[in-house]
Amino acid sequence: MRMAIQGVGVTGGFGCGVDALTSALHRGEPIVGEVDGVPAYQAAIEGLGDFVPKRALRRIDHFSKMTLFGAFMALKDTGLSDVDRSRMGVVIATGYGTLQTTFKFLDSYLDFGYACSSPTHFSNSVHNAAAAHVSMQMQATAPSLTVTQFEMSVSSALLSAQQWLAEGRVDQVLFGAVDESCEVLRYCRKEFFGDGEQGPLRPANFSEQSAIAGEGAAFFVLAAETQPAAYGYIDEVILGNHATCPVKLPISDELIVGADGHQACGQWYQEALKGREFAAYAPFYGSFPAAAGFDLAVAAVSLRDQTLYTSPGADAGGRLLPRKLDQQGLTCLKFGGGGEYGLIRCSS
Amino acid sequence: MTALASIAITGLGCLSGAGLHVTESLENMFAGIRNPQPPTKFTTDHPVASLVLELGEGLKLPLDEQESRYSRTCQLALVAALQAITDAGWDAESLRGKRVGVCIGTTVGCALNCDEFYRAYKGDDTPDMGIMERFLRSNPADVVARHLKLDGPTQTVVNACSSGTDAIGIGAAWLRAGACDIVIAGGADELLRLTYSGFSSLMITAPEPCKPFDLHRKGLNLGEGAGMVILESESLSRDKPKKSFLQGYGSACDAYHLTAPHPEGEGLKRAIAEALSVADLAPDQIAFVNAHGTGTPDNDRVESRVLSEVFPSVPFSSTKGYTGHTLGAAGGIEAVFTIACLNRGEIPASIGFSTPDPELPVTPVRGPTPIRGDFALSESLAFGGNNSVVIFAKGDA
Numbered sequence: 001m002r003m004a005i006q007g008v009g010v011t012g013g014f015g016c017g018v019d020a021l022t023s024a025l026h027r028g029e030p031i032v033g034e035v036d037g038v039p040a041y042q043a044a045i046e047g048l049g050d051f052v053p054k055r056a057l058r059r060i061d062h063f064s065k066m067t068l069f070g071a072f073m074a075l076k077d078t079g080l081s082d083v084d085r086s087r088m089g090v091v092i093a094t095g096y097g098t099l100q101t102t103f104k105f106l107d108s109y110l111d112f113g114y115a116c117s118s119p120t121h122f123s124n125s126v127h128n129a130a131a132a133h134v135s136m137q138m139q140a141t142a143p144s145l146t147v148t149q150f151e152m153s154v155s156s157a158l159l160s161a162q163q164w165l166a167e168g169r170v171d172q173v174l175f176g177a178v179d180e181s182c183e184v185l186r187y188c189r190k191e192f193f194g195d196g197e198q199g200p201l202r203p204a205n206f207s208e209q210s211a212i213a214g215e216g217a218a219f220f221v222l223a224a225e226t227q228p229a230a231y232g233y234i235d236e237v238i239l240g241n242h243a244t245c246p247v248k249l250p251i252s253d254e255l256i257v258g259a260d261g262h263q264a265c266g267q268w269y270q271e272a273l274k275g276r277e278f279a280a281y282a283p284f285y286g287s288f289p290a291a292a293g294f295d296l297a298v299a300a301v302s303l304r305d306q307t308l309y310t311s312p313g314a315d316a317g318g319r320l321l322p323r324k325l326d327q328q329g330l331t332c333l334k335f336g337g338g339g340e341y342g343l344i345r346c347s348s
Numbered sequence: 349m350t351a352l353a354s355i356a357i358t359g360l361g362c363l364s365g366a367g368l369h370v371t372e373s374l375e376n377m378f379a380g381i382r383n384p385q386p387p388t389k390f391t392t393d394h395p396v397a398s399l400v401l402e403l404g405e406g407l408k409l410p411l412d413e414q415e416s417r418y419s420r421t422c423q424l425a426l427v428a429a430l431q432a433i434t435d436a437g438w439d440a441e442s443l444r445g446k447r448v449g450v451c452i453g454t455t456v457g458c459a460l461n462c463d464e465f466y467r468a469y470k471g472d473d474t475p476d477m478g479i480m481e482r483f484l485r486s487n488p489a490d491v492v493a494r495h496l497k498l499d500g501p502t503q504t505v506v507n508a509c510s511s512g513t514d515a516i517g518i519g520a521a522w523l524r525a526g527a528c529d530i531v532i533a534g535g536a537d538e539l540l541r542l543t544y545s546g547f548s549s550l551m552i553t554a555p556e557p558c559k560p561f562d563l564h565r566k567g568l569n570l571g572e573g574a575g576m577v578i579l580e581s582e583s584l585s586r587d588k589p590k591k592s593f594l595q596g597y598g599s600a601c602d603a604y605h606l607t608a609p610h611p612e613g614e615g616l617k618r619a620i621a622e623a624l625s626v627a628d629l630a631p632d633q634i635a636f637v638n639a640h641g642t643g644t645p646d647n648d649r650v651e652s653r654v655l656s657e658v659f660p661s662v663p664f665s666s667t668k669g670y671t672g673h674t675l676g677a678a679g680g681i682e683a684v685f686t687i688a689c690l691n692r693g694e695i696p697a698s699i700g701f702s703t704p705d706p707e708l709p710v711t712p713v714r715g716p717t718p719i720r721g722d723f724a725l726s727e728s729l730a731f732g733g734n735n736s737v738v739i740f741a742k743g744d745a
Contacts, residue, residue: 105546106461106463109392110467114545115395117545123550123606123607126732127508128508128730132601132732135601136604142600149502150484152502167521191475192477244497338490
């Protein structure tokens with residue numbers, strides 16, 4: 001069943017809101033920040049106070065704040081800020097969950113003894129805490145689901161959102177992709193990849209490590225295909241493993257690939273694309289498992305504007321000028337390191 | 349909600365503190381045997397040690413020779429999955445070439461909770477990056493799919509303690525949508541110092557064997573394990589004996605509190621209503637309810653209120669006294685128990701219950717109890733206000 005994309009809310013390295021993402025796509029040049037002297041993309045949450053009272057945010061961590069910010073922006077974009085949400089499901093995809101709070105919980109007992117384990121940090125470290133905060137803040141009482149499947153998190157969770165709508169369990173789904181960065185993750189990346197992550201991020205150079213850590217939240221309001229779509233439709237979600245059964249790429253669709261400078265995944269893109277032209281936008285938001293949600297946000301904006309935007313970086317797919325979509329479909333392709341893939345087909 | 353097609357269940361597998369497979373678990377439960385004890389796999393300096401239910405002796409882990417490469421949660425998931433696959437008449441070879449999905453719920457199995465690594469990172473030692481590599485290899489659904497070389501959708505559900513129940517409901521939706529032909533679905537979770545400390549910090553664990561629904565209940569005992577079912581499409585299962593049918597699934601969010609259930613069980617009532625509607629059943633058609641029944645004051649109070657309202661004369665029990673609270677695995681393990689008991693025509697004593705609590709309008713069964721009817725319901729309540737319910741029909745196998 002097709003899903004109508006009714007609204008989008010994003011916060012990432014490019015800024016926050018659909019306008020910021022669109023501006024980045026028009027500009028074509030990524031803006032990379034820095035943390036501890038290493039290139040990194042960070043997501044802003046400064047505008048969250050416009051949606052949630054500060055008092056309610058006191059015990060909510062960065063991960064959940066990004067989640068709430070993305071979710072509220074998507075609702076606002078849809079014009080659904082003040083409606084009954086008892087038939088709105090919440091689905092969140094995350095590769096790592098809330099990292100900072102998990103380590104804060106470990107801090108509480110490693111520093112002060114087990115008797116001092118923090119109940120607040122523990123309850124907020126559970127993977128579905130962010131979804132719970134969304135449900136509570138929005139009084140969304142329909143089903144709630146959090147999925148973690150590393151690089152496949154977004155496509156896997158999207159499959160469930162699609163089925164909720166198809167089976168009539170909900171009227172709309174507030175669907176989000178969220179991941180955060182933290183000091184420990186940056187340490188691990190340095191240990192694993194050495195100086196390979198100094199930038200720039202070159203997604204089309206499949207054989208080299210050029211990933212730069214990112215974070216953010218990308219949210220969508222999804223509805224059944226009979227409902228109006230401001231950004232086009234998600235037609236089909238397919239998951240599989242290329243190593244077991246090779247992926248079949250739609251022949252006439254334009255391709256947005258989730259290549260993000262990870263050498264371990266590069267071989268799968270190389271093998272599946274077989275020299276075919278593609279676009280890749282990871283240099284706008286960085287490398288993290290839920291970044292597939294940002295690829296989908298770019299696809300949504302592209303369908304709205306009927307334009308496939310320039311991939312940032314001269315080597316990213318070899319496409320330097322924006323071009324009209326001419327009613328073609330758009331397919332987002334994401335690979336994991338073991339050949340697992342997620343294919344999200346979209347159209348106007 | 350309109351009624352949806354039921355989905356055939358052709359295989360069951362589970363392991364927990366109650367037993368290392370389905371038959372052993374039922375034997376122990378109907379004999380009233382349980383073995384809560386202080387944890388043996390880790391130490392803490394908690395002033396009051398709560399009890400846990402660990403897996404018994406004799407467990408052979410399928411990835412034993414590569415134990416350091418995968419988390420224990422993944423190993424447990426694989427044990428239960430292999431049991432269920434065998435029970436369904438399949439093997440790894442015969443599954444290849446078929447569209448097989450894997451949907452597994454967990455709570456701690458996907459969290460970056462490597463305290464050994466983090467202790468070294470914070471201190472002067474060099475952290476062992478192998479621990480981080482193991483984390484990156486240890487997505488439960490992915491490990492099961494890779495080990496069996498499957499091609500199909502994979503999903504690890506992290507809805508806290510309702511994860512296993514949700515995974516089964518989601519797997520059924522995959523089959524109805526034609527996303528695959530077979531789904532391995534359930535839950536898995538290991539016992540960890542992190543969860544032990546976390547639940548202790550919330551002051552909801554008991555230093556004695558847990559007593560679900562009892563006046564003197566003091567909290568839960570944690571446990572570990574995994575439970576899986578094999579869901580099959582109509583075309584594949586047509587000529588096979590069925591263990592059961594998944595008749596209904598419902599879920600709803602309280603949107604009330606991060607860790608406490610809604611006092612009137614509003615989300616649970618909506619989840620039950622959805623499951624009954626999807627199954628096209630009335631409450632009095634349910635033969636028994638497998639309650640979440642953790643033994644915490646809040647959970648049992650809310651559940652008892654909802655059960656008295658929706659199922660006033662339906663017998664119910666909690667199996668957490670035998671297994672401990674296995675978190676993301678609980679829904680999978682208890683789905684297996686619910687099906688096995690429905691087919692057996694009898695439910696075990698809700699162990700730990702002896703003294704009724706005047707605050708609870710209904711109480712569980714005290715001893716092994718015969719049940720009559722063709723349908724049974726299992727419910728899960730979770731952190732985040734998630735409530736999930738599955739309804740099973742009696743099988744023909």
